[in-house]
């Protein structure tokens with residue numbers, strides 16, 4: 001647990017970068033600091049590893065004031081990843097990753113083995129071990145930066161805009177890799193970004209800071225989206241707050257209608273009667289919708305992006321339904337086989353149930369909401 005207690009940082013020129021900030025950062029979770037440029041995110045992060053000392057207040061690590069810990073040992077217990085990776089350009093990838101283990105006195109062979117192990121862990125081909133940073137793409141360099149920070153297995157990882165310098169596709173891959181790594185390693189991660197979508201995707205808890213280093217809100221992402229503390233937070237969250245919040249509702253509570261296959265009869269009068277037929281391939285994967293009234297020879301209607309029946313969010317289900325001209329979404333299993341379908345109305349009902357569950361009202365279905373967006377967010 002990292003406890004930031006009423007910390008203020010006033011630089012020599014009088015600038016107040018952080019103003020009486022208090023935060024509790026729990027172990028084994030990702031805490032994101034987000035806010036506009038100059039709101040004190042980097043200053044806060046650097047006070048945690050004592051690259052910057054607070055002017056007032058104190059920071060505790062597992063109950064001990066950081067000032068009582070020798071600075072070198074403290075920094076070794078905290079991996080640090082920065083934008084553009086900050087790699088040593090004259091050292092190979094393996095030597096970059098092995099930097100801290102070598103400083104700790106590991107022999108060359110053991111440090112190298114650790115470097116190779118970590119390369120695999122962060123999704124880098126160990127064949128790149130002898131390359132120099134300039135021979136890697138931006139995304140690969142960033143992975144080396146993460147591997148280097150993890151090399152001595154520190155319990156804490158401080159990450160300062162680590163994925164800001166790469167294009168959106170690579171960035172999405174790096175974010176997913178970080179979540180996968182975190183599920184395996186369970187580090188205490190403090191992650192700085194100015195991108196609220198990145199914060200919502202990665203954070204177990206998000207601290208929104210405003211200019212002057214004051215805390216505007218500290219909450220899990222679902223709560224931030226459903227109940228922003230004030231107009232500043234609401235503005236910072238941007239548009240589509242309601243739709244984005246659906247990412248936090250799993251579609252487990254969504255009652256699916258059976259797949260209307262060839263020969264299926266429309267159940268007369270049934271509330272969820274499907275007015276289309278779903279055409280699938282030999283493996284049961286959806287190909288498109290057929291309008292029975294239009295006849296066999298007509299082109300299939302698009303079925304949007306199928307959603308996973310158990311893992312995806314209501315946002316993914318809704319996206320599938322609004323993408324199809326039929327207004328129906330297709331649910332699939334792990335193999336991509338269609339296992340059910342849902343209309344916009346059925347999804348709307350599930351959304352109402354999920355909202356009720358969060359409010360704790362009696363009509364609620366259990367466990368409709370989660371703290372983290374359901375798997376494949378759209």
Ligand SMILES: Nc1ncnc2c1ncn2[C@@H]1O[C@H](COP(=O)(O)OP(=O)(O)OP(=O)(O)O)[C@@H](O)[C@H]1O
Nearest residue numbers: 011013015017036037038039040041042043044194
């Ligand atoms: N050494 C310094 N001396 C004086 N002021 C500083 C110093 N370092 C940072 N500041 C100021 O402190 C404030 C907070 O800076 P900080 O870098 O922590 O913000 P940030 O939220 O990380 O910004 P960005 O998103 O642009 O990186 C800014 O107004 C900045 O200009």
